[in-house]
Amino acid sequence: MDLETTSTRLVTALDGGTLVVHTTGDRRDAGPGIVLVHGGGVTIDVYGRLAVRLAAAELTVHRYNRRGRGDAPPRPEPYTVEAEVDDLAAVLAATGSRRVLGHSSGGFIALTAALRLPIDRLALYDAAVSVDGSFPLAWLDTAREAARSGALARSLAITSGGINTHSSAARLPLGVRTALCRAFLRTSIGRTMGELLPSTLDESEQVRRADGPADRWSGVTADVLLAYGTAGPPYYRTTNEALARALPHARVLSIDRSGHDGINRAPDRVVAPLAAFLAGR
Structure with missing residues (x-):
């Protein structure tokens, strides 16, 4: 399969809604499948370059639009992160994946999911997690x-x-x-x-409601990579270092010359360490 070719499948969520999963790099010699949980304010479209570059690193990348955007169904109200976790659970089950990549608020959803879903490897980039007020929310x-x-x-x-x-x-x-x-x-x-x-x-x-000490996340047993860009907001470093001390299997990765959208731009300095971690290398 051409690495830039994306196939789709329909997945029925727990509440009966239909999620559309877009898969890039699904070929016979492909490595592990990973599910991408995208950030807020965008759709999966901005992660197209990332998906292609991860597929070139022999990974199979599954993307889905979260509720209320793109080809996803309307978002149930009231909004809860638990409903997001239920959708991620459906995508993981349908794809057979146990590895997740989360960005920004998608990182918060993925980390929350790792407390109860069978996730073996979890890579987070600029995850919107607040530890003892580390994420600014006064605005x-x-x-x-x-x-x-x-x-x-x-x-x-x-x-x-x-x-x-x-x-x-x-x-x-x-x-x-x-x-x-x-x-x-x-x-x-x-x-x-x-x-x-x-x-x-x-x-x-x-994110604000989930604020608290880092050890509230200590039940996450997955191998976790806590990545952030040094050209982005400094609080991601503070948060990641606190999480790394609390999580049993976690390490922090700082990526020079990369901002919050570095994962969307997908240069080698971002893609290579994420691909290596998610592949288990």
């Missing part, structure tokens, strides 16, 4: 209020500034950031992020 209530009032650009500006604490843009006046976000919302990726912003805020609320 969340204000952003949700703005979104409820219909001020989408303002809500996005508050969200972006609250998360991207390392960015010089985050220190601009809110009015300037709002104007920039208003222009961004007219782009293709901006429209997607704007449409999914309420979901992103709901996911952030789940």
Whole structure:
């Protein structure tokens, strides 16, 4: 099979909803299958390059859109991370995979899933996990209020500034950031992020509710790779180091010159260590 060719299959979730699993690299000589749990504000489309490059490293990559986006069914309400874990369980069972790669809020979902699902290897990149307040969330209530009032650009500006604490843009006046976000919302990726912003805020609320000491995750028995980009927000390093001390089989990987979207860009310095870990090498 051409590495860039993706096949699809339909998977019935626990609640009867139909998930579409997109598989890249499924060929006779392929290595282990991995399931990708994508981040908030995006669809699986932004991980296409990553999927192809992991397939070139002899992995079979299974991607699925989480509820409420792309070809996924509507999201059940009220939103809970447990429902996300149920969907991941269905995809793992259908693909026979026991290895997971999670990014951002997808990393939070994957780590939560590892507490109760049969996951052997778990790679996380910039996982949105909060350990004793390590993930900044003081902005969340204000952003949700703005979104409820219909001020989408303002809500996005508050969200972006609250998360991207390392960015010089985050220190601009809110009015300037709002104007920039208003222009961004007219782009293709901006429209997607704007449409999914309420979901992103709901996911952030789940991260806040799960905040606590690192040892709350000590029941994760999988081998875990806690990766982060040194060009991204510094709190990922703090969180990963705390998690590595609490998890029985975990190590931290810092990736130079890589930001939060480094996993989407998929350069060698990101793909090679992720592929080696997920393949068990």
